[in-house]
Amino acid sequence: MDKIHCGGRVVIRPSKRCAIFRFDAGPEIGGGHALRCLALAETLMRSGWMCRYAIGPGSINAVQQLMPYEKYCFQLSGKPESEINEIEGYLKGRKCDLFVVDHYGRDIHFERLCRTFAKYIMVIDDMVNRSHDADYLLNQNLGSLASSYKTLVPGTCRFFIGPQYALLRPEFYLNRLKSLARRQHERAVQRILVSFGLSETCRFTERVVKALANTSYSGYIDVVGSGEEFRKSAVFSESKKTRPRIRILRDVDDIAVLMRDADLAIGAAGSMSWERCTLGLPSLVTAIADNQRTIAHALFKAGAADVFDFDMANEDDGLAKSLAKILIDRKRVKQMSTIAADICDGLGCERVTEALGL
Template identity: 35%
Template sequence: MRPLAVFRCDASAAIGSGHAVRCLTLAAALEQAGWRSALATPAESLGVVPALGRHPRIDPDASAPADLLVVDHYRLDAAYEGTARAWARRILVLDDLADRTHDCDLLLDQTLGRHAADYRPLVPPGCRVLTGPAFALLRPDFASLRGQALERRRGVLKRVLVAFGGTDPGNATGLALAGIAASGLDLAVDVVLGQAAPHLEAVRASLPANATLHVGTARMAELMLDADLAIGAGGSSAWERCCLGLPALMMVIADNQRAVTAALERAGAALALGDAASLSAAAVADALGHLDAGGLATMAAAGFGICDGMGAGRLARVLAGDGAGVLTVRPAEERDGAILYGWKNEPAALANSLSRTLVPWADHRAWFVASLTGDRRRIFMIERDGAALGAVRFDLGDCRAVVSLVLAPESRGLGLGAEVLRLGVEAFLATHSLPLDARIRIDNAPSLKVFARNGFVPGGDTDGVVTATRLP
């Protein structure tokens, strides 16, 4: 018999639909891998997320034997999970707070900047912790539109998507619409709300002529593709926006969204406006008025490097037993072009690059295709559990090669750089015996240290750039 996954999640006007939606996404990925699924959710949740009704439903208090219990609920912790051990063979927790103990075998937190160490005091010693937007649970339609989104982002601002989750209990939607009106900009607007949103009728009644209201839409990926900017919050839709490189003005509408909002602003993928409860329409209008083509292009590029939309498949493979948390290396493939584009244009990476210039997608795409098909460049991707941690590039000359390293934003500051570089260098030297040169900004102390740990000896600097060399 096919294995059974039981999902414990809720949806309501107060807590929104995000927990239920990401559980449905994982359920679909597991079903593709041969699993069965059932939902342990209250009947009232179906009114908020009707798609829950397409799956078998069991009483949330029942003790139904399961091969896997998935818990996505802020009010449940180790006490509930420990009791569930009697009937669940394995337990997976989906969390993004790191504020309570868990009794689970696997934990996923898709927050940008979250690290496994944040959960070590909160989970059993043998628990495997997966973190970061590489594991964000997005429906497949987002990843399928990624190529079109890369071609579309041009730094223009003509269409805005206003979406604050399925319920938007504080009516941040109304605030965003008032801000757009106050800006005086000639914009087309798409507004998304769920059918259980408490302010739905108020929004509908005051909808301006330039806006279209979409209720309970299944076309969110297409709406994000068509938009040039989103005004939204820090829930699961933040990773959907990143996947499609959609720049965003973000408002905090719940305390648990503060970390995501701050992390995305630091990464350059969004601008944080603050708490919706304390914002004015004038503040929203001012933010809109200060956007320019360069800022929009920078946010789009940074977003592409944060999330590729393949997280559900990665998690399904981990649950199937693929990978063991070890670092692996492989040659770059066509699918890596978008993630590398984002990494290269992320603000911190740009600050440490030799050119410090934003690279347009068309230029990067041409360069990347030539890199894969030509014989003068080698690029290796280093991964863990299918999630890319960094890339090592080698530009071949007649008798030497120049090596460069780029890390995913969430991989920085964890001491991974030296190991990522080591694996890339080993893969290259397996087929080439050439001296290696690295050109590093003299003020980039972390990178100088990483290369030194891999046997690169720094020489003099020219115009603030140090050349470090390693002999074969």
């Protein structure tokens, strides 16, 4: 309950439902945890919820989409043993209706202690490697199974499993129809989007740009990244001199539009996979983190993407050959688009919000 002052009187009114999200972001772990939490939070807020963000050091500076919500964030020490007291101190004796944990470094021991202030706990996971004290568990990855968590969560836990529950911002769904319309027929690849996400340190992006230079491709290339290293890359500077149709874009806020207008994407098999699928964007993906290997394999098995393993290529000509092959295979590109669009429609946040029923 909230106390408000009205004409000198104190009036008690029912407070909004409150959700607190625990996640981190940074160059090492990327921004996927933050972005999917923000996507769900925005949907909850449209349903009347109040959302707050308990984040580790450096998270706000790492993800520009967090900037508008800075006043709703409170920074934690990053030490699991201290965070419970820190969150309780922020709440000042109040409880939150929903506590959402999206963090590889937190497990059942942390979550049990959160019961002192959380009515319900939701865990967002894609590792399936530790136990949780959760009322709800979401794993948005293709091929994930609720049965994999049988011994890891309470028997009463409710599951949201698969890309139909992928937590994406509304701009992906809003651009879906236009994106799919332009992919109805086989067409030549005329614009390529290269983006490996926040955790990439330029080495993968630079190799792709070099490899594209060793193909006959003469169309447009949009290279998206962030950070100082990306800005200072000599490879990108040289590429702009020799390829007038290449654009080097930093910290973009219209990635959905860039995906919509691209004919092929080259990137990591992380949470951006579901953004590309929503827009039916054919992709050549690689795993730049261990947890992305199962996603890459599942996308390839489904026929929604081709996979390239950087670790298996000692020379960049291997990547150039893979790119050259896919660039001329219009039938394969069209097939990937159709399959990808069937995997995810971008309405996961709405499904989760409705299913929570809180």
